[in-house]
Amino acid sequence: MFIPFSYSIKNILTRKVTTILTASGMALVVFVFTTILMMAHGLEKTLIDTGSYDNGVVIRKGSGAEVMSWVSRSQASIIESDPQVAIGIDGKPLFAKELNVLITLPKKGDNKQSNVTIRGIGDASMKLRPQIQLIEGRMPKPGSSEVAAGLSVVKRFQGVNIGRNLRFGMRDWNIVGIFDAGNTGYNSEIWGDNDQLMQSFRRPVYSSLIFKLKDSSEFGKLKERIEKDPRMNHEIKRETKYYADQSEMMAKFLRILGMSLTVIFSLGAVIGAMITMYAAVSSRVAEIGTMRALGFQRRSIMGAFLLESLLLSLTGGLAGLFFASFLQFFTISTMNFQTFSELAFSFSLNLNIALKSLMFSLVMGFVGGVLPALRASRMNIVDALRQA
């Protein structure tokens, strides 16, 4: 025989202050938990969107990131003539030799200097990254002092807009276009002609090579060919892998920090739930005795109290999730320790995260409620009735 569901609900509603306080403690923990999951997911999404599985990136062995890598012109030609490089519809190889340097620009608002990546591009750079849309103006012409800026550079840095000039590398660069690269790292970059940029930064070498693979499944052979070539000291990675490696440290840092915070906070909230449930049990001793006398089994008593605790935590969980879902409107930008460049990503919620958060709140409710429920179910009928 089960105790009606409404018994648990009514109990929760009777003590409004206690319910609100306990549930809000849980809500905050779930909020933090969800935020961390959303952050990790957002970061991952940014990286996956940034790279394409069928593109290869060539950088100098051991450099880890484009900024620290270099490829000489002759080495670039060796790779360019590799049969694995796909040919575009115009008959030219889908192959770009790129330059990657960092400059600092003042941010809007607080005037603080922050790093921006300057990418010297070739003809194929745009074609290799179909996720990038030109939203205003045009792309820089080869051989000119023109640049195009990513949307988040325009939004977050001072003096970056179409028609304006930027001064770096002892030259003025005219901003002729703005591109939107969606959720990807390219949005925090400024692009210009690579030969012009190499000249002005006095850098006679490229940073990286990027190209589309003719046959993606042949990647292993290509890798071996490049890495064993005595003329090269470079490595090739799939673009997706390259970007995932770049923010590995960041992702790990967020994960460790997030998980330790969640564990500590959830301890607090579980104890809160336990206090509430113990109080609920001890103030209802007579009721429990009566129910047992009426024939309700120990199991049902335990079930009713556990249910009450679970309902309480679910309320908290839903509230936490509700508030966390508003974070989707925010974008965070922070420095990637591995590349020293800006990394912008947004909080992103999906069904999996929502379910995980609710599950987490239920677990907290269960852990907090199980001991008090056990105590309630173990009560002796006569003693309980006498206590009233």
Next chain:
Amino acid sequence: MYIIKLLIKNTFRHKLRTCLTVLSVAIAILAFGLLRTVIDAWYAGVQASSVNRLVARHAVSMILTLPISYKEKIRQIEGVKIVSYGTWFGAFYIEEKNFFANFAVDPKSFLELYPEYILQPDEKSAFLRDKKSCVAGAKLVKRFGWKIGDIVTLKGTIYPGNWEFVLRGIYRGKNKNTDESQFFFHFDYLNETLKKTVPARADQVGYYMIEVASADLVADVAIRIDKTFHNSLAETLTETEKAFQLGFVSMSDAIITALRLVTFIVIVIILAVVANTINMTARERIGEYSVFKTLGFGGWRIAGLIFGESLIITMIGCTVGIILTFPSANAFANTVGSYFPTFNVTMDTILLDIMFSILVGMLAAIIPTYHSIKIPIADGLRRIG
């Protein structure tokens, strides 16, 4: 005296509930203390910087280099006392995850400029004499189990290849916030190797460190240095060491802001737990309070009872939390110490711990007190549970 006895008796009437509440306050204070310490660790470089030191770097970007010839030009500028230079070497030990700060420096001027790095006199002379030598901080040495005389091989990222160094000295920090996890070696070793392998990259330094004769000349000297190199191929940006360090910190602004927010969330969570406990306790004792009122005790006495109990609980929790903070901070530093140069629990953190505990204790008692005082005696006596 009786009132204190009554307070303590009241507090421990529900032993389990009080213990649980104290435990959760302790956990929250512990979390708060650790988070504050993490934030402090972020700013350690800023706090350790001296007021009369300047850093000059390439105006366009940190990754671009300045010619070594600037040293003499900077030295001629009025107000400059010592000039030293260095380069971020960016190498790692065996594996990429063994990351630590390593710099190529000009040893003699560097040690003059940074008196807070203390080396034994014999270690110092050994370091200055041997061009292939290096010195490392005590924490770093402990992390990798190095000994003096060991050959340490680093793998370069910015400067490719395997680089061998002989550990000639272990430096200790003069102050508690001095970073003891860095690694320094002779710039000449790097430069001479580069001259042989990549001559185009030789004779280039990452930054200049400048000591100014007196603190009030700092701003003028910075402007003079930048003016000297204005309109040259490598324009400089000179700022105080503090601003330079802050520049690094501000790049990870978002994380710090998030951490700060989280420290407040933990306070709010704990407020909810304590408020709940006090609220339940007060409600159970409405009858008793009514008896007090009948006997002629005023509202203030009752308020004192509730506030006192609330404060006793939070303060016990706070004490336990503070005591636990120190061993946990040590454990934390041992596991993820490689991310943070220094990890010390400061006095400020402890004061904030105490302040927030008092605040939580007070806030938690407000509503229950209000209810207990407002309720008419007859209603209070009639109410059960």
